[in-house]
Amino acid sequence: MMAAEFTPIISNAHQQAASHLAWLMDTRTRAVKAQATVDDVAQGFGNDLGDLIQELLRGGHRLSKADFRRDMKKLVKDYARQVFEVGWEEGGGDVAEVESDDLALLEGFVNEQQNYVNDFSDWLTDKESDLDIVPDRVALWVASMMNLGQQAKARAMGNPRLTLRRRPGAPIPKAPCDTCAELENTTHTLAWWRGKNPDGADYTKRNGNEAYICGRWDEACYHSLFHARTGEKVID
Ligand SMILES: [Zn+2]
Ligand SMILES: [Zn+2]
Numbered sequence: 001m002m003a004a005e006f007t008p009i010i011s012n013a014h015q016q017a018a019s020h021l022a023w024l025m026d027t028r029t030r031a032v033k034a035q036a037t038v039d040d041v042a043q044g045f046g047n048d049l050g051d052l053i054q055e056l057l058r059g060g061h062r063l064s065k066a067d068f069r070r071d072m073k074k075l076v077k078d079y080a081r082q083v084f085e086v087g088w089e090e091g092g093g094d095v096a097e098v099e100s101d102d103l104a105l106l107e108g109f110v111n112e113q114q115n116y117v118n119d120f121s122d123w124l125t126d127k128e129s130d131l132d133i134v135p136d137r138v139a140l141w142v143a144s145m146m147n148l149g150q151q152a153k154a155r156a157m158g159n160p161r162l163t164l165r166r167r168p169g170a171p172i173p174k175a176p177c178d179t180c181a182e183l184e185n186t187t188h189t190l191a192w193w194r195g196k197n198p199d200g201a202d203y204t205k206r207n208g209n210e211a212y213i214c215g216r217w218d219e220a221c222y223h224s225l226f227h228a229r230t231g232e233k234v235i236d
Helices: 012-029 038-057 065-090 100-124 133-156 177-182 190-194
Strands: 161-165 188-189 223-227 233-235
Touching: 038 065, 038 100, 038 133, 038 233, 065 100, 065 233, 100 133, 177 190, 188 190
Parallel strands: none
Antiparallel strands: 161 188, 161 223, 223 233
16 A cells, blocks of 8 residues: 555644644743834844845855845744734733634735745845845835734734824825725724725735735835724834
């Protein structure tokens, strides 16, 4: 008989349960971190990423492109987890209560962001690239990391009602894209913004969100989601 026939079939549910368990074990055995905010963690990611990029660009092949890719993917994963936890706690949640559905958000983010790493390293090492915009590119990575922390925070708050509004002090009072124009000043639950809407669209992500004509890129979209009752900005 072929050994392959005995290979157990691992269902998605099994995998989810396993990763959930791993999460709980890890969370309980780790020491409590000094109180950090989502912004702190995202900035820490930006600093470490900046250092890593410098190491790559300094030349002398001290850090190969392959090493860079591996290290950056690890940075993404480690910081994503941290920003998720900190966001969860900021939202008043207990990390022991994180559910597999929430973990799917974290894992989806890590996969998505790690997928950009190879292209990013190619861009960094391409002689044609304008390296003056490296800080802008890093800022986008940081903004996406911050968005993950804010989403975790919003989830930990339950299912708050949120209003899409113009951020105070937004730079240019330019016309919003058609999507933003339609959604501006409307209030819905977090679940609605995340996909329980007629279009099944996730309106919460920043930077490269296909549900928006403007892509919700930082330079094009000056809208954020605010808590309908308290007015607190929940998701940038
Ligand atoms: Zn827009
Ligand atoms: Zn907008």
